[in-house]
Amino acid sequence: MMDLNLDNKMLKVGNTTFNTESLKGWTKDEFKKAYKGKISIDIDEAWKEVYKYTRVKK
Amino acid sequence: MAELCACNTGGGNTGRPSCFPVFDVTKQAILVEYYKSDGSINGIDLSLLTGGVLNQTFLNERIKDVNPKLRWYPTPELKNIVDERAEDIVESFEDTSSVFIQEGARSFEGLIIKGDPILLGNLKSWRCLGMGVFFIDKAGNLIGKQTRAGYLDPIRVQDESFSASLIKGTDTTKQKASVKFIVSQLESDANLMMIEATKVTANLLGVGGLVDVVSETPTNVTTTGFDVQLDTTFGGVTSPISADGMAIGDFRVYNQTTSSVITVTSVTESTVTGGLYTFVIPAQTSSDVLIVSNPITGFLAKSYDLAQFTVTIP
Numbered sequence: 001m002m003d004l005n006l007d008n009k010m011l012k013v014g015n016t017t018f019n020t021e022s023l024k025g026w027t028k029d030e031f032k033k034a035y036k037g038k039i040s041i042d043i044d045e046a047w048k049e050v051y052k053y054t055r056v057k058k
Numbered sequence: 059m060a061e062l063c064a065c066n067t068g069g070g071n072t073g074r075p076s077c078f079p080v081f082d083v084t085k086q087a088i089l090v091e092y093y094k095s096d097g098s099i100n101g102i103d104l105s106l107l108t109g110g111v112l113n114q115t116f117l118n119e120r121i122k123d124v125n126p127k128l129r130w131y132p133t134p135e136l137k138n139i140v141d142e143r144a145e146d147i148v149e150s151f152e153d154t155s156s157v158f159i160q161e162g163a164r165s166f167e168g169l170i171i172k173g174d175p176i177l178l179g180n181l182k183s184w185r186c187l188g189m190g191v192f193f194i195d196k197a198g199n200l201i202g203k204q205t206r207a208g209y210l211d212p213i214r215v216q217d218e219s220f221s222a223s224l225i226k227g228t229d230t231t232k233q234k235a236s237v238k239f240i241v242s243q244l245e246s247d248a249n250l251m252m253i254e255a256t257k258v259t260a261n262l263l264g265v266g267g268l269v270d271v272v273s274e275t276p277t278n279v280t281t282t283g284f285d286v287q288l289d290t291t292f293g294g295v296t297s298p299i300s301a302d303g304m305a306i307g308d309f310r311v312y313n314q315t316t317s318s319v320i321t322v323t324s325v326t327e328s329t330v331t332g333g334l335y336t337f338v339i340p341a342q343t344s345s346d347v348l349i350v351s352n353p354i355t356g357f358l359a360k361s362y363d364l365a366q367f368t369v370t371i372p
Contacts, residue, residue: 010307015327017306022323022340034282038336040329 013049014040023053079254082195084139084168085263087237089131090212092190100128100190101202101211102253112200112253117260122268122357131184132194132265133237134177136168143247163216164241166191173224173235176291180270181222181237189215191239198255198263205249213250214242268358271301273350273367283338284369286350287331290362300333301362308360310353311339314368315346346371 011018016039031050032043039046064070094100107116123129144162151157170177190212193201202210219240227233255262274287289298304327311320320339328334342348351366352358 010305012305015329016324017326018324019306019321022321034338035324035326038326 011049011053013046016040016046018050018053020053023050024056026050026054079197079199079252081193081199081201081250081252082197084141084166084193084201085135085196086194086265087133087136087166087168088192088194088200088212089133089184090129090190090192091127092188092212092214095127099206099209099211101206101209104208104210107253107257110257112258112260112262114260117262117265119357121265122359122361124352124354124356124358126363129268130192132267133168133181134170134173134266135264136237137171137234138167138169140165140167160243163243164245164247165238166241167236167238169225170235170237171232173222173233174292175224176270178222178224178235181220181235184222185218185220188217189220191215194262194265195252196263198258199252200258200262201250201252203245203249204251210251210253214245216240216242266361268361268363269301271304271362271364273365276367276369278336279369279372281341281344281371283336285334285336286367286369288333288335288364300331301364302327302332304335304360304362307353308358308362309337309364310351311337312349312351313342313346314349315343320348342371344371 009020011020011023016035028047028051031047031054035046036043090100092100102112104110107113120128120130121132141164143164146161147159148156149159192210192212195201200210201213203213204210216239219238221238223236225231225234225236270291271288272291274289276284276286278285288301288304290301291298293299304325306322306325309322309325311322312318313320320342323338323340326336326338328336337350339348348369348371349366350364350369352364
């Protein structure tokens with residue numbers, strides 16, 4: 001389900017590839033709104049994969 | 059190519075080692091642009107081969123190069139190869155003797171089984187280019203020429219000699235494409251050299267070229283994304299073969315209006331419709347024009363060569 005490429009910036013979740021740098025600051029609601037019905041796995045499972053990349057370092 | 063007369067050094071030695079490799083019949087040709095933009099020959103810098111070995115990484119970088127001017131374009135397998143020189147040109151005299159003037163031209167011809175109009179069109183586009191060719195033989199040797207130290211260079215093809223044609227199938231034969239060209243008169247068979255198959259760890263024999271990918275008009279365009287159907291140029295007019303398996307790293311999105319590269323958030327491939335991709339991007343300004351293309355660095359990992367398309371933000 002999850003596949004990180006060599007430069008550690010791409011994350012594959014189901015049929016979607018993310019740039020992990022672009023996920024910073026996303027909320028669960030925003031994520032669900034954008035990807036529900038599009039991503040090929042359960043949206044809550046997808047969020048679990050994505051969540052750690054959404055946190056912004058302070 | 060004129061052979062210089064060795065008046066001061068005598069003739070060349072004619073001995074040979076007890077065991078040495080020879081070229082086998084050609085199975086594929088690799089078409090290249092002969093010159094790089096800096097004017098140097100688009101050859102293989104042998105110092106870049108690790109331990110003198112042509113490995114898969116090196117081959118991928120050449121076959122899938124994002125720069126089409128440097129890229130290698132391997133043909134499918136070739137059949138019924140003709141690769142021979144015409145009779146020497148001689149001057150004959152009344153006493154029936156003759157003297158050598160120059161070698162005849164070397165012509166090459168091969169057939170691509172199931173050659174199709176799309177491939178034919180792509181092959182024909184080579185005719186106007188200053189082009190060269192490497193050959194892959196049946197044994198897996200990569201054949202070029204060596205006329206400068208440290209390089210294996212492509213063999214120059216005579217300008218405007220390259221031709222490709224479609225041979226339609228019959229009751230007893232398969233559709234084919236024919237490829238023909240003449241080797242430049244500047245080339246000498248004596249300069250032909252190879253990287254031996256024993257020094258090739260890449261899957262060279264049977265290597266395929268890139269496949270062209272084109273887009274339909276993007277749909278569902280918003281300030282934060284769009285959908286686009288990507289298809290290869292193959293298939294029927296109403297049933298194109300879709301470009302499946304692409305991912306975020308296979309695209310570059312550039313905002314032409316603001317002259318800035320957009321870091322795409324995600325690319326989702328539809329599980330229902332092959333080749334349908336949904337892009338999510340950071341919010342853009344209305345009326346901005348985006349250009350979606352191949353990445354401009356690295357190599358084209360999926361073997362797809364995307365024709366750039368534009369997206370206008372509503």
